Amino acid sequence: MTHAHPHTSHHGVPHGHQHGHGTDGQAEILDLDAEVLAEHTASITAWLPLETNPRQIVDLGCGTGAGTFALLDRFPDAHVTAVDASAEHLQRLRTTACARGVEERVSRVQANLDDAAWPDLGSPDLVWASASLxxxxxxxRVLRAVHDLLTPGGLFAVVELAGFPRFLPESAPENRPGLEERCHAATDRRTAEHLPHRGADWGPMLTAAGFTIEGEHAIAVNIEGSHSAAIGRYALGGLQRIRGAVADTLAPEDLTALDQLLDTGSPHSILRRDDLTMRTERTVWAARRA
Incomplete structure (x- = not known):
């Protein structure tokens, strides 16, 4: 979701301001995330402790639709209301829905969920919020609003990220080992100022909002680059955005090594490496309205 902190992406990576990676670059990363993690997202939807298949679903902070389309695939009789503050993301979601032939099963709502008054989102059986809370x-306040929105007995699925994925081995690049972790440490310091709840334990907050926790599920993701050509593009896009956000805080040697990785024409380009592995962690909470 991109509404409350305009300098932070859907995954907590600050926006780049030097290489032209604005909303389009962010949308591309969201699409790559959906492609690479499709099986993991599907496993989350299959894990949800649902009493009956939902017919009305709301996807809060839908981005370009990773969760929306996973939910449509999992529940073929359901209708999803996709909510985001970004008109660009919602338009991209619409284009994908049309390409998939499911446009009639999706409604798009542009809204800032930090506003005190929400638009009418109906009475969903399931609310999904992935990397958006x-x-x-x-x-x-948002958790209480979701509680009141759900039908009695309805389920709220919250997916939280440990942070942006890592891709390089610790020994890489050869001239500056550990570069990726240092870059992430720099972004984490800035992100913490704007996103104090990233990586939060949502369980106690959900309970305080009146929910009953039905389950908690931790997922460790480890996908070798050889399994998906998208992993290299994901790593490139993520590091490009990191460079744009924290270049001024990196050591000159780190910045030089980072630029070598980002130079797609260089023999040192991250796209030419055969040792990439996407590593990340996600936690899911399933919370029911009594």
Missing amino acids: HHMAHPA
Whole structure:
């Protein structure tokens, strides 16, 4: 979701301001995330402790639609209301829905969920929020609003990220081992100022909002680059955005090594490496309205 902190992406990577990676670059990363993690997202939807298949679903902070389309695939009789503050993301979602032939099963709503008054989102059986709650300025208020929105017995699925994925081995690049971790440490310091709830334990907050926790599920993701050509593009896009955000805080040697990785024409380009592995962690909470 991109509404409350305009300098932070859907995954907590600050926006780049030097290489032209604005909303389009962010949307591309969201699409790559959906492609690479499709099986993991499908496993989350299959894990949800649902009493009956939902017919009305709301995807809060839908981005370009990774969760929306996973939910449509999992529940073929359901209709999804996709909510985001970004008109560009919603338009991209619409284009994908049309390409998939599911446009009639998706409604798009542009809204800032930090506003006190929400648009009419119906009475969903399932609300899904993946990597979006930590963007809210007032998450406790949002959780209460979701509680009141759900039908009695309805389920709220919250997916939280440990941070942006890592791709390089610790020994890489050869001239500056550990570069990726240092870059992420620099972004984490800045991100913490704007997103204090990223990586939060949502369980106690959900309970405080009146939910009953039905399950908690931690997922460790480890996907070798040889399994998906998209992993190299994901790594490139993520590091490009990191460079744009924290170049001024990196050591000159780190910046030089980073630029070599980002130079797609260089023999040192990250796209030419055969040792990439996408590593990340996600936690899912399933919370029911009594």
